[in-house]
Amino acid sequence: MLMSAEQYRESLREYSPRVFLNGEAVESVADEPRFMPGIRAVGVTYDFALRDDYRDLMVETQASSGRDVNRMLHINRHTEDLLSKLEAVRLVCRESGCAQRYLTHDALNAIHQATYRADAEDGSDYHPRFMQYLHQVQDRDLTLGVAMTDAKGDRSLRPQQQPNPDSYVHITQRRPDGIVIRGTKAIVTGGPYMHELLVMPCRTHTEDSADFAVCCAVPLDADGLTIISRPAGRPGQPAARFSGQYGQATAVCQFEDVFVPWERVFMSGEWQHSEYLVTNYANHHRHSCIAARAGFGDLLIGAGALMSEANGLDPEKYQHIRESMVELIKIVEGFFACGVAASVYGIEDPSGAWMPEPVFANVGKLLLATQIYDMHRTAHEVSGGLVVALPGPDEDHNPETAGDLATLLRAREDIPYQQRIDVSRFIEDLTASDTGGWYSVISLHGGGSPQAMKREIFRRYPVEERKALVERLLDRGVADTGQSGAPPRGKQPGQCCPVGCQAPDLPREKKAG
Template sequence: MITSEEYKARLRKMKINIIVNGERVEDVTTHPSLALGINTIARTYDCAHEPEFRHLATATSHLTGETINRFDHVNRSREDLMTKIELVRALARQVGGCNQRCVGTDALNAVSVVSYALDQEYGTEYFSRFEEYLRYVQQNDLCLAGAVTDVKGDRSLKCHEQADPDLNLHVVERRRDGIVVRGAKMHITMAPYADELMVIPTQFRGEADADWAVCFAIPTDAKGITQICNGGHVRPRRMEKPFSSRYQGSHSMVVFDDVFVPWERVFMCGEWRYSGWLARLFGDFHRHTYCGCKPAYTDLIMGAAALAAEYNNLEKASHIRDKLFQLIYHAESIYACGVASATLAQKMPSGTYLPDVTIANMGKYHAGLSIHEEIAILQNIAGGLSFTVPSDADYFDNPVSHAYIEKYLKGKADVATEDRLRCFHLCNDLCHSEVATFTMNAGVIGAGPAQAQRITVLADYDLESRKRWAKEIAGIKG
């Protein structure tokens, strides 16, 4: 396994074609808009070497028997799924939310299941290709971004009906040595500083859209790939933005302009009947992951709220305790869905373990509905100071404003004014910053909006048995 410094050194050797704020990036490791995202990925490498995290952050490869980074692991047991959500919860508490690597990990797991099924039905070689690719990823400790969502164009039209066929990524040429693809993927987390992209369909493709049913892996610096990327905002801070000044994420529109993919990296090509299952399996794996990372953000909200109440000497007030209970309820109910889903996981024919679909989706559904309430609870407990707290410069650099802040923003007698300010800067970061806004949106839309979970649960859930039990109790025959 490599270290974070080795990861950064590898990135410096790559020639990833990235545009940020209208300018081409020469070195992703030194660009200020990408630095915070790279800091986050660095934690995923470093924690694999730290004694207190190693048991969570590493796994044993079923292909080589070697110790690998868990983010490159295909889950081979219920314990693997349980450890995954323990890891993402622990990491999210450190980086203030998303560790960014889960999309790639969850895409790997979904492809492991579907490529095997394709080989069984069609006699293809996708699964053997996938295992060879997975071996390469694990042995080189690569960092994968999952590229799932197409730009889609007119949402009422199918792929082949669009005025521009490139609005969904598709195969434009099949060659003896590989395929050529064209299109764009949107909202691709950590793509600017990933080693590779794992590309999968975003939804079901019909027979007329077989060319759009494609799955493959490609280096981020492959010829023909251009990324248009948003990034974090970096400036030196002392108290302000205590986590988002150190850790953030970047997201790209990834354009594939006639990109060649060799056959050994292609894991689906035209098998349209399986496209929807692949997209759905990715969603199921990713919603299970949400049951680990979203409770961690609630942990931070809860901790900041409890600390703000304590620093205001209100921690024993009944209405404060009621609000803290509500935060505990959300965090632990969502995490419980992750635990239960892992415990009831099903072993697929490929050997990969799939978390219980219904429970994983219910956990993500709960997370999406609760995030705004959680932020509102913190806002209510922290009050106005959480968004009008004086700046670093006001406190540290100007003796006049420093003196007034020390006098008038003093709270509980045994709490230093500086500590109180630091607490409220954390509250600000959690509920009023740009990252807080992103987290609220990601909580709702990430891994699919609430309707996606409703559709999945209703498609899987055994309502017929419930009707049968109701008939038996009611005395209805037939």
Template structure:
């Protein structure tokens, strides 16, 4: 078993994968002037093995792929995810989601399919592969089951099979990192009935497999200077529509083949780990919100105002509630199949719901404290022009305790970070992620209702009410 360097990861992307971006075929993802930013961002999951080996290396391989078998190992995984997210500006990097899928496969499958998953997991550890996950089907009419759709390809399905392979057709959307990962794990998106058997499929395959086409979203496109975009000029995550045009998958890579009874349990098992990943990678983002609010209040000279203290206190309570629930999800975890530790589903979904439900209000509080310069402030070209900069230095002075010119520079840089985080397209991206990534608010509420055991609470009520 070994560990790859970031350079080896980048070199591995120069293959025959079919990636399309802004209407054009990309010949090399790692060398494209815009997409290379995302590759550099994802490289953190390889660099961290050198910078934080105590967290990122387990028994000679990447700790992202260590199967958690105790509450402490799950807690350590949360710390690893938080640390790499901190390096990545508050968003996931690459290996986190693929490892979530691996744990779900190992916890759900049985028989020959489980043995295939175990063999794949060993190869992932040995070769230090970066995995993306394709789970969400495009779905078409969401009131209809997969087999009821007018176009049968709106859910990924098996269209042919022989003694050695299956052939699949359809598409998955929201496939983060599929353009710059080594391999892709496909999971079912929902529970399925017997008539949906062709859609109950899971497998893994290299990204350069013939028939696999990846259409990268243009969101956050274009050049970004570091002055105006301190976050999004350094960090980018690629989101894609991933199309399977009669893709052949060898049997040894197939984990679920027309097993509708396992589609729902596998999807839910992935959700358990993926939301645990979510609440831990969101923690640096919450620190950005709280820290920015505290600093901008000082820079604007309003830190002593009662309403300002109240807003900052609310942000602190929001952030610490999510952090506490993240820790609780590991503390209350329990072993499942083959001793694989499962995050507590009530705690993990409550944490994710709390984050998602509170994010937009938290961003609004931060924008309120920062002021209108988030939208009307000067740009990088203005700052670089000495004549214009002199005007800016005069009229955009602040309350920062420093020399006037340094005072202005600090305030404008902080305002640009807040604008990048809340008011510009990266802020919009974060708002959508908060609402829909790792599952919607309604999906999280549904899991809380499904997994909460009311026995103790009801028994307590029955005792005091004399019902028993």
């Protein structure tokens, strides 16, 4: 059953999670105004799946069940699916800023791959267990939060070396009916208004940190789970033209001896598969981040163009305005193109699921991680200082000043004052408010800090093949016509794989989230 946004919000009443917000216990998540922008943003993924014009993008048939499911819950079956997911995420994020639910997609696909591999190598039964869970999630049209990033404590120490073992979520007990987990996940998007959390390891584990290699599903109101959240967006702030409507909460999730029955456990100490799970999640998630930030870029491009127009500067006539706009477009479509390439060159996993090509997915995420600051700069460049200097919305209705402001701060004659200040506040909200800062930091660190992408790009890139190419050209004498008769040079170790498909061993400090 596909739910509407309203049904999704109502379904949250079936859970009684222990949630705190700004020092207060939250009685009802579905009725908490400070979460409403987040609930509304997730709701876009529900309502869009019910629209005829978006159905092809937002709904897909799950191969294993034959049932129609929301794109955000679908296991990819070919490159077309990867492209559709990319476009669907851009669509829901240009409407909501960040629709959050794509994290569910990314985790489900990675767990699908990792459980299949674990069973194939170890003879375990995680995959059929996961498939059963997947079908339940799809049938109930749930939204799952991703609880991956641990509190981590001292970054220079490994999980088992931390003075506080609860810096990382770990298994404290294995019982005949399930496992007991403990520890802290530090940053969980949408924490309070998810149906369940998917607990996943946030790094590659070794034999001596096997208890930290845990992946399982926990309902939001599980005994022992506490969710300490920030508000979503800037609800109730009149100047927040966008984030008063749409936003994202993040939460710290404390697991204090939470029991998880075996049917919801997808990894319990198999450290040798943690790298595969973490890396594949990161790959899917970085691909989604590209689309999410392209949706945000659409908002900035539109707002920048409207602001220039309201200022009386037609980009057709003013070259520097045109150049700033082109720079913004180049950035957004440049990293989005990496997402398209990662989809087109997608790779089939032995489980039958398809994943984005990792070099393009990581390059795209790395580009947006740093270029988000240039996106903000170009929006500021074309807009002027008004975006941070405008008096607050109360002055719009102050009988003593409103008329003056409307006359004095009007720019182009045929564009109403109110339209100009609305766009100005929209740009302030997205780029220069605390929400603006939030978009910078989520772009930089969400899905893993830049270092994680750089490591993955270098590990995956076929450098050896490129070396062999140049060696071959040198052997035959690049400049001559190939008639020099120079003897062939011997191949170096490590050049046996011309397509560079053999990635060297992962460094153990793998991180994503």
